[in-house]
Amino acid sequence: xxxxxxxxxxxxxxxxxxxxxxxxxxxxxxxxxxxxxxxxxxxxxxxxxxxxxxxxxxxxxxxxxxxxxxxxxxxxxxxxxxxxxxxxxxxxxxxxxxxxxxxxxxxxxxxxxxxxxxxxxxxxxxxxxxxxxxxxxxxxxxxxxxxxxxxxxxxxxxxxxxxxxxxxxxxxxxxxxxxxxxxxxxxxxxxxxxxxxxxxxxxx
Numbered sequence: 538x539x540x541x542x543x544x545x546x547x548x549x550x551x552x553x554x555x556x557x558x559x560x561x562x563x564x565x566x567x568x569x570x571x572x573x574x575x576x577x578x579x580x581x582x583x584x585x586x587x588x589x590x591x592x593x594x595x596x597x598x599x600x601x602x603x604x605x606x607x608x609x610x611x612x613x614x615x616x617x618x619x620x621x622x623x624x625x626x627x628x629x630x631x632x633x634x635x636x637x638x639x640x641x642x643x644x645x646x647x648x649x650x651x652x653x654x655x656x657x658x659x660x661x662x663x664x665x666x667x668x669x670x671x672x673x674x675x676x677x678x679x680x681x682x683x684x685x686x687x688x689x690x691x692x693x694x695x696x697x698x699x700x701x702x703x704x705x706x707x708x709x710x711x712x713x714x715x716x717x718x719x720x721x722x723x724x725x726x727x728x729x730x731x732x733x734x735x736x737x738x739x740x741x
Contacts, residue, residue: 539597539626539666543740546661552649554637555585559657561630564591567599570629577631585636588612588650591629592620607634607650611643615651623658630654663741669708671695672715672729677702683722691718693737708735 545562560577564570570591578587590602590613600621602613616630632653641649676684681703688694692709709715719727 540624540663540741541627541665542625542658543662543664546657548653548657548660550649550653550656551637553639553641553645555639555641555649556633556635556637557649557653558633558635559630559653560633561628561654561657561661563627564593564629565627566593567591567601569593570601573629574631577633581633583635584633586612586634587631588616588634589629589631590616590620590654592617592625593627593629597626607646608643611646612650615647616654619651619654619658623655625658625663628658630657664738665741666736667739668711669693669735669737670711670713670715671706671708671732671735673704673706673732674719674727674729675702675704676723676727680723680727684719687718687722691715706732708737 541563542561545560547558547560549556549558562573564573570593574589581587586605586607588603588605588607593599600617602617604610604612612632616632620628620630632650674684688705688707691713692707695706695708698704715729719729
């Protein structure tokens with residue numbers, strides 16, 4: 538599944554007295570990306586430039602960038618390339634520049650903007666959607682200890698209901714053979730009921 542950043546992340550670098558503030562946020566649509574860009578530009582109204590790039594869409598087909606007044610091709614495109622090389626999806630990046638009085642030249646700007654995004658995305662906390670299988674299992678109270686231990690080790694507990702017996706709903710990774718493992722710990726007396734496939738956001 539596609540990897541994303543978990544939450545907004547910012548990182549500041551100074552190059553030849555110019556301050557570059559790289560801001561990145563998860564954005565699942567072009568509308569969300571544009572809203573984030575508007576927020577950043579409103580926050581940094583006094584900046585020399587706020588250059589942007591974003592990638593979103595079902596398969597990352599929406600890709601946009603802006604030099605925002607920097608020489609053509611020196612900011613937005615290097616930023617977009619840094620995003621593409623990061624392997625991240627559904628993301629918007631903005632690099633805020635406060636000019637320090639020393640011109641960097643085209644090559645310097647390309648390295649500064651691309652490098653700011655590369656570093657920011659490398660340090661940002663990341664997450665990934667992972668497919669899980671959901672099961673329902675009903676068992677007698679005397680088996681609570683062994684079932685609880687297995688769930689804590691191998692699964693995510695979703696719900697527990699207490700009646701004449703205990704009924705739990707849990708989710709486990711696709712590569713977990715829940716049916717076999719629960720049969721093993723119950724000496725063949727229990728069999729979980731498959732419910733559905735689910736998706737969980739897992740931190741990396």
